[in-house]
Amino acid sequence: xxxxxxxxxxxxELAARGLPDGVRGPAVDPAALTVGQVHLGIGAxxxxxxxxxxxxxxxxxxxxRWGLLGVTQRSPRVAAxxxxxxxxxxxxxxxxxxxxxRVVGSVRDVAFPGTDTARVLxxxxxxxxxxxxxxxxxxxxxxxxxxxxxxxAPDVAADLGAATTELTRDDExxxxxxxxxxxxxxxxxxxxxxxxxxxxxxxxxxxxxxxxAGLVGxxxxxxxxxxxxxxxxxxxxxxxxxxxxxxVPATTVAHHAEAAALLGLHDxxxxxxxxxxxxxxxxxxxxxxxxxERAGATLTHDVAPFERAKLRVLNATHSTLAYHGxxxxxxxxxxAVADPDxxxxxxxxxxxDVLPTLQAPDGMDLRAYRDxxxxxxxxxxxxxxxxxxxxxxxxxxxxxxxxxxxxxxAAGAVPHAAAAAVAGxxxxxxxxxxxxxxxxxxxxxxxxxxxARLADAVAGPDAVDRVLALxxxxxxxxxxxxxxxxxxxxxxxxxxxxxxxx
Ligand code: CS2
Numbered sequence: 078x079x080x081x082x083x084x085x086x087x088x089x090e091l092a093a094r095g096l097p098d099g100v101r102g103p104a105v106d107p108a109a110l111t112v113g114q115v116h117l118g119i120g121a122x123x124x125x126x127x128x129x130x131x132x133x134x135x136x137x138x139x140x141x142r143w144g145l146l147g148v149t150q151r152s153p154r155v156a157a158x159x160x161x162x163x164x165x166x167x168x169x170x171x172x173x174x175x176x177x178x179r180v181v182g183s184v185r186d187v188a189f190p191g192t193d194t195a196r197v198l199x200x201x202x203x204x205x206x207x208x209x210x211x212x213x214x215x216x217x218x219x220x221x222x223x224x225x226x227x228x229x230a231p232d233v234a235a236d237l238g239a240a241t242t243e244l245t246r247d248d249e250x251x252x253x254x255x256x257x258x259x260x261x262x263x264x265x266x267x268x269x270x271x272x273x274x275x276x277x278x279x280x281x282x283x284x285x286x287x288x289x290a291g292l293v294g295x296x297x298x299x300x301x302x303x304x305x306x307x308x309x310x311x312x313x314x315x316x317x318x319x320x321x322x323x324x325v326p327a328t329t330v331a332h333h334a335e336a337a338a339l340l341g342l343h344d345x346x347x348x349x350x351x352x353x354x355x356x357x358x359x360x361x362x363x364x365x366x367x368x369x370e371r372a373g374a375t376l377t378h379d380v381a382p383f384e385r386a387k388l389r390v391l392n393a394t395h396s397t398l399a400y401h402g403x404x405x406x407x408x409x410x411x412x413a414v415a416d417p418d419x420x421x422x423x424x425x426x427x428x429x430d431v432l433p434t435l436q437a438p439d440g441m442d443l444r445a446y447r448d449x450x451x452x453x454x455x456x457x458x459x460x461x462x463x464x465x466x467x468x469x470x471x472x473x474x475x476x477x478x479x480x481x482x483x484x485x486x487a488a489g490a491v492p493h494a495a496a497a498a499v500a501g502x503x504x505x506x507x508x509x510x511x512x513x514x515x516x517x518x519x520x521x522x523x524x525x526x527x528x529a530r531l532a533d534a535v536a537g538p539d540a541v542d543r544v545l546a547l548x549x550x551x552x553x554x555x556x557x558x559x560x561x562x563x564x565x566x567x568x569x570x571x572x573x574x575x576x577x578x579x
């Protein structure tokens with residue numbers, strides 16, 4: 078029998094009876110919170126990361142103005158999960174010893190851009206909103222090969238058209254992209270409250286705040302008659318950079334069963350996270366913000382070294398284990414890193430290629446960080462699948478791996494382990510796009526915005542040349558290096574029984 082569903086009333090009944098072992102409740106009274114932060118992209122990661130920190134910050138200060146309005150990206154699913162639960166959801170922590178579950182109440186409302194655009198724009202414009210944050214994944218930013226906004230993409234163009242209308246009157250048409258939604262919200266804020274605002278990018282991009290400010294600036298430059306808005310954004314809106322870190326796997330049926338056993342309630346909004354949590358935020362705000370530093374975050378003036386270390390050590394190694402692990406039939410990252418060959422590859426990547434490109438951020442020991450990352454990957458309870466990490470390689474590799482490659486080549490070294498990582502990606506794309514890859518009993522489908530072009534590029538004997546020629550992925554400094562190309566080809570030959578070309 079399915080247990081009753083989590084909601085404000087079932088939670089209150091449970092709390093009145095006494096909470097089960099391993100379960101804790103919201104750190105604040107959710108009903109007392111008003112919305113002060115709008116979050117674009119309310120997926121599992123936000124709910125297991127920033128939403129928890131925002132709630133703890135509110136608890137630490139007693140402030141009630143930091144409730145969240147979460148905005149979904151593509152579907153109304155999260156609204157359907159959290160609406161009937163009065164916004165409550167559990168975070169199941171996958172500690173290696175005992176699992177624990179925390180019910181979070183900071184998400185006060187969920188909106189879906191397909192139907193709720195007006196509500197989102199009003200919330201972004203409201204003088205009581207001080208922070209807009211984003212986790213929309215790498216591809217959500219709709220960047221062109223030059224790194225700028227892809228204004229030719231039909232959804233970006235449609236949103237910019239609506240933003241032009243927004244300059245003179247309300248426009249309720251659905252927003253199609255996160256940047257479009259943000260820009261329209263900024264235009265409405267300019268037309269109404271004109272209060273300062275801070276936009277906090279929480280995605281895995283290098284210099285993510287600067288990148289986002291650039292995309293917004295470019296969008297505004299494309300809107301006729303928006304010079305005043307652009308000037309106001311320049312003076313009143315800040316875009317701090319951040320580094321976010323917590324491994325959040327997709328929630329499975331087994332996670333639901335584990336949470337229901339702990340809680341005695343069914344939770345459609347359940348998310349899962351490893352015990353580790355890190356959030357480094359540039360201290361550059363236009364107005365008030367939650368006291369995140371009182372809830373485990375680090376506020377600093379220089380995020381860049383933290384961000385670079387995290388992307389190059391953790392995320393690059395994650396992707397490498399994902400591609401090579403899936404090719405060897407390992408369903409999870411923990412299984413992949415337990416494979417001695419792959420652990421050796423992961424270590425070689427970090428020791429020989431990545432660490433020489435890094436400057437340790439203040440107070441950080443990079444070798445200890447490397448070991449800690451490998452330990453986190455090895456946690457068998459996390460259940461993070463190789464196929465989940467493998468998605469969107471065309472968007473992820475440039476950010477997490479190819480900077481290392483470019484830096485090593487510039488220093489006169491050939492990064493062989495990074496070349497093996499790229500070869501792993503090529504082999505994965507080839508196997509997945511030809512329908513030949515089965516992992517964990519399931520046939521893998523290539524999940525990448527460039528899937529069709531990638532499949533075409535890897536189909537023939539000149540796969541390495543054709544993949545390296547994709548300018549969206551490989552900068553010239555990497556693609557034009559004969560030594561790197563040869564290293565990728567050699568690694569691919571070692572991996573693949575198919576004719577690998579060159
Ligand atoms: C992962 C990240 O899916 C991926 O590509 O590498 O989501 C990773 O788990 C997080 O960045 C950890 O903070």
